[in-house]
Every structure is written in structure tokens, then in C-alpha cells.
Amino acid sequence: MTVRFFATIRTYTGETERRLDDAPATLRELLTALAARYGTLFRRAAFAGADLNPEIIILVNGRNVLYLRGLDTALSQDDEVSIFPMVAGG
């Protein structure tokens, strides 16, 4: 599984992507593991209490997890996860 980080998320992780040999079962588990690795700023960006932070955009294979199962979205080994803060432009 590949997890990619963008914009300010990169400043929290210090890297642009991370490969995982063992995919966590759900998005919640993945974000919890990443928060443990990268610390408070990452955790605050990802979570609002026990819920997904509305100001984070997470794609699994290009699909926003809000249209999948949110934090309960199941993950598999071949998945590509992209994590963005809210960004925009024109």
C-alpha cells in the first residue's frame, strides 16, 4: 500500500509518501498508525475527536472516502491512499 501526502500534510510527515508492507484493515487504523508515527500535528489534521476531520481530504484509489465508508473504509494491500488538507485554486 502506498500513502501519499500533499501540501501542508508533507510538513507534518517530513516526506511525500510512505509504502506499507501490511495494509491496515480500515482507514481509521491507518490514520491512527500514521498519527502515532508523525505526531500531534498530523493527528489534529486527520481527526476531529474520534471522527474524520472535515478539513482533510482523503482519497482511496482516487475516490473520496466520504463516498466510501469514511473512517470505516476497508483497505487492501494494492490500495493507494492520498491525503490532502483542504486546498483550492481556480
Place this chain on the structure above:
Amino acid sequence: MAKVLMIHPDKCTGCHNCELACSFEHEGQFRPAASRVQAYTWEREGMTVPMMCQQCDDAACVKVCPTGAMHRSATRANLVDWNEQVCIRCKMCTVACPFGNARYDAASSSIFKCDTCQGAPECVTFCPSGALEFVDDEQQVRSRKKAYAAKFREAFQEVS
């Protein structure tokens, strides 16, 4: 302990909100020509620098003023104040200020010079970038010095 209106040109984005806030506060309308702060832009470099009265301790404008209209305020620290009543509009202050920070406005028959808006400068409130700061004189350069000091902190930080 007095407050200083500190300028950080490196943070200025050239938005002119300072000019708008100043003119609105003093005249209730938007006339940047009336602003006591003027932000000058050099388009090729994409650089803007705001300029306003620096409230000099030993002010040239005070020295040349024949009536005492330009005077150091007795009631507010670090302020060169302008007494509209005794001013004869000779404009000697505008000639004397080496920075060009006092100017005569014909439309309103006034001398325009930053008065720090009764101690709560509007330009500082409206600047979105922190390019203008109204700060205790002791902390005047703190943000700038600390920003550089932080680079050393990064360089020497131990990685666990």
C-alpha cells in the same frame, strides 16, 4: 514602555488594505490619496513597502514648526502629534521630514501624518500579512530575530 508601529516589508503582499483602513478611519470613505500610510509597489520585483511617520524622538518636523503644531505628545508615549488649531499650514514640516512622511492635503487643508489612531492603529488591524505590527518597543524586532534564531534551532536540534 511605549508602542511602536513596526514595518516588516518582507511580509507585505502589496494589498493596500493599510491605506484603505487609514483613509476610512480618518475620513469615513476610501481615498488612498488621503492615507497616512502609503505602500509603494515595484511591479517588476513584485515588492511592496509600506511607509508611515516613524514618530522620531528628535523630529525634524517639530524643530521647524513655528507654532508648535507639530509637537511630541505630552499624554501619549512615542507620538509626534499635530495640533490642528494652531497649525498655520506653512508646510515646513513636509519640507523637513526626510522620509516624506508628512504631507499637506489641499482637499482637507490638513497635514497628513500617522497619528496611530488613538493607540489602536487601523492599518495594523487590517493588514492580513503581519507586515504592520503595533508592538511594545521591547518586542519590536522580536518576530524578526526569532525567525532567524529558529533556523539555528533547526540546524542544531537533536534528532531522537
Place this chain on the structure above:
Amino acid sequence: MFGWTGTILRVDLTKGTITREATDPKLARDYLGARGLGGHILRSEVDPKTDSLGPDNKLVFAPGPFTGTFAPSAGRFNVVTKGPLNGVLAASNSGGSFGPELKYAGYDALIIEGKAAKPVYLWIKDDQIEIRDAAAIWGHNTLDTTDLVRAETDEDAKVSCIGPAGEHQALLACIMNEMHRAAGRTGVGAVMGSKNLKAIAVSGSGAVKVADPERFKAAVMKARKLIQAHPVGGAGLKAYGTDVLVNILNQVGALPTRNYQDGYFPTADKTGGESLAAKQLVRPKGCFSCIISCGRVTKVDNPAYAGYGEGPEYESAWGFGSDCGIDDLDAITKANFLCNEYGIDTISLGSTIACAMELFERGFITAKDTDGVQLTFGNVAAMVEMTRKAGEGEGFGAKLAQGSYRLAESYGHPEYSMTCKKQEMPAYDPRGVQGIGLNYATGNRGGCHVRGYTIAIEVLQNGAVMDPRITEGKAGLDITFQNLTAALDSAGACLFSTFGIGAPELAEMLSAVTGVEYSVDEFMKIGERIWNQERLWNLTQGYTTADDTLPERLLKDPIKTGPAKGEVNRLGEMLPEYYQLRGWDDKGVPSKAKLKELSLN
């Protein structure tokens, strides 16, 4: 008047006359200014059959009632004219400082008519107006033009001008102000060139007045807080610029690649806002009254593409980047600088070069056509050279400067032009994002994203979310965005203020400035009126429902790789409902009832 100045300036370049008229308060109230007021002027005064590059077309520079106040990020103006690229009621939006200066000089609009016998520039200093000889300035790029005009007028004058592209009346020519800000699209620069008008310099010492200063200040403070609290309006755009979008569109699988042959570009990250911030960014920049500062002051050190200026924005980084199969940000930035200097639309030119690359790779054009250049996807030097040639109007570049529709058609293959109504679509693949496709197809000026930026909801989670892959509800979404944007544009506000505020805050500030009480419904209705006004003009140009469409490629050829692989755009599922919700018949013609409701004739 409050907000508005109450005066419109009319300059006839044929006769050399200058007249002042009172702004009609009813028109100002119902059309606001900028895009709306300019559009009304065009419809009232210009025969739809007029040659857009002839003396009877008019060129309107119009700020809005917000312009020149401290309404946050609301210092914009529009250039409105019959667009040479495609005949539409073109309204091109720009920031910088030119719009506010027109207000301080005392004008709600500047209407340019006729054609000067020789190159001239206009010098507006409050109520002193001069038409001056521009012989010594003609031929110069927009940066040098600005300096030269200032040297003859006022060193701090705000200057709006054309570069060589506008002088050649290239259909992609734009109008630049403050050197780096563009009224970019639909060929407005060609109209200015066709009038022999090289530049307009403005210096204003007057004021913009406010009806209710206390109410206005309170509304502004509230709006500022909302924008500053928003992750995008408050921090993201300043940190990364609009170019931050490259990666998210790519990860969604909707980053048009190699002339829309695909929707995913593996090395896109090299061209994104993160890379720009790390490598080329000097500092962020804001337009007049802006609190967002999305502007990028940039430089390129690489000697091959050395330069200094502003940009690239997302669209420009895409046009010269993934759309051309290129990931060299130095070269992309250089192409952007060249476009600013020559005064030519980055979106359309990037897409046109990409079109040419596809024609070349398919063998429909050869090196004989392209002045010996191997114009293939990924050829970085060729892309930059062709950009320069297009600006110069030199060789094959002269063809590129006319846009991809005419280019592809001239070689017998219009299907490779990625345009709607002959204007190039920007950087969002509608096969990956359904709603933006409806916006492209129904857009009043052709391919355009800003007119109805549904991306904010379909991809960027700005306040609400809608699945980009579905078509349900997209008609309503598009209409809401199109109406809101039309009103916002006409007030002089920047689209990016919607990362934080919406119609309620805009209507409140507008009411406080002008003294005219606008409810949210009235504000949106004004937007609907302006949208319909543009549609009515376009009908006179022969545009029909057949033109409310997308290139075949997007309807029939699925995206090949990446997360949106296999998708096409399903316009047919959205268009009928769009017409119906708009109150138009099934041919897309506004009904009499709708026009009456909007007081449009």
C-alpha cells in the same frame, strides 16, 4: 451615489471625443457593475452582427461597487466586449490595482468606441483625459509598455495594456495590468489592438463613498474573519498558490494529460504548488484589498529558462505542463512569463500547443508546418519556443495564437481541439468530474471553469460535498454556482472570497456600501439575470443547444489510466434538467416568462 461613482466615461477613438454620462441608478442596482453592467452596455449598444475586430465593437472596462473599498479581496474589474475568439459576450475578469484606480478617478465604467487612426494610449487623471500618441510604445512587451507609459504620465499610474499579441490581433491575445495580472480570455486583447489602443493609464485622487460606514465596517470585519478562518482562504492559497491543485486533480484522476488523451500524469507532482513553493517562489502577492494573497512572485534560475515575474497559476501550470506531457516547472514558469510579457492567454495557448502536439504525433502536421520543430508531447524546448513564437506571431506561432479550434480545423481535424464554443477548456477532466463538464458545455463564454466552479464541491469539500462521479443534482449545483458567480463578478469581488464567505455576506456588504438593500434572493436573482443576458447575446450569434456540448473525446473515449480510468462524461443525463431548472425550453432558449421575471428583453 455610494459604492458607485455615478459617472461613466465614454471615449470615441475615431472622433477623438470624450464624454461623461451619469450612471443610471436603476441599471447599477439591477446589474451591479463590472460583468453585469458591461454586458448590459454591450447588449444595448452593439449590433450582434458587428465584426468583433471592427470599429463598431465596444470595449468596456468596468469595476464594481465593491472595487476600491476594503471589502475583502474585492478589488476587481472586468473587460467586456464581443469576444473575437468565438463571438460571445466576453467578460474577462482581472485583479491587480487598475479597477480601484478607475473608481478613484471617478468612473463606474470606461467605454472605448471606434478606432484610432494610429496607435494611441489613453491617459486618465481624474477628470483630465487625453488621447496620446503611442508610436514610441507600440511593439513593446507589457512590462516595458507599463514603464514607458508611466514615464510619460505618472510614475505610479496604473496601466492596462496589450503586448505584441494584442497588436497582431491574435484571437488569444489578452490585456495585462500591473504587468502580471490578466484579463485573460476570449481575445479581449485583440479587440484593444484592433482599436489601435496600446494602453490605458489611470491616476485617481478621489474617493469611493460608503452609504453606511459602521454597518459596512462590521460586515467587512465579519467577512474577513470567515475567510481567514477558512483553511484555503486563510492559509492554503497563500502558502501554495492555485498550483496546489495539480496533485489533487491528478490523484482524483481528472488532470487532463496530453491534450485530454488521458486524465492522469505520473510525474505531475513536479509541476505542483508544493514544488513551486520549494523552488521558484520568491514571495506571495495580493491584489488590491486582498487578504488571501494567492499571487506568486517567482523566479527561475536555470539559465535555459531564466526569468522573473508572477505565476504560474494552476491553469497555466497545467496548460504548459501535463497537457503538453511536460513536468519541467522551470520551463512551464518561463512559458508563463512569456505569456504575460506578450499578452496572450496561458490557458488557451497551452491547450492549443497541446492540440498541435497531438496533430503532429498523429502525422496531420509535420516539421514542415512547424518551422522545423519536433512538436511532440514532452518536448520542453519546443513548448517554450512555440510559446514565444505565438506571442511574436511568428511562423507557426501565428497559427497557434488563433487558438486550437481554427488550428485543428485548418488541418481537417477539429475533433482534436479541446474546446467548447471554440474556447479551450481548462484543467479539469469532465470524465472524472461530471458537474464541471456541464459547466463547460453551458458556459456563456465557452470552455471555462471560473464561471461555475463546481470543483469546489465535487472535489475540494468547500462547505459541502458531492460525488464527482455522479450526475444527480449537478444541474442544480451548476446553476447555483453560475448565478452566484455572475453576481459576485459584477460586484467586483474575487471568486476566492467564496473560500470563507457566500451570498449572505456579499449581500450584506453590498447593501452597506451602496445603501440599496439586497437580500440573498435578490443578489442571486441579479446573477441569474446576468447569466441570461449573456445567453441571449449568444443566441444572436447562432449558438444553439447543439453547441452546449463537449468534445466527442470526453463523451465517448474513456480515461485511459489512473483513478478515473474508464470514465466518460454523461452530459446527456444533466443537460435537459439544466434547461428545465433554468426556465429555458428544451432548445436552451430562455422562456418569455423567465425573461419577464428577470426584467430582460
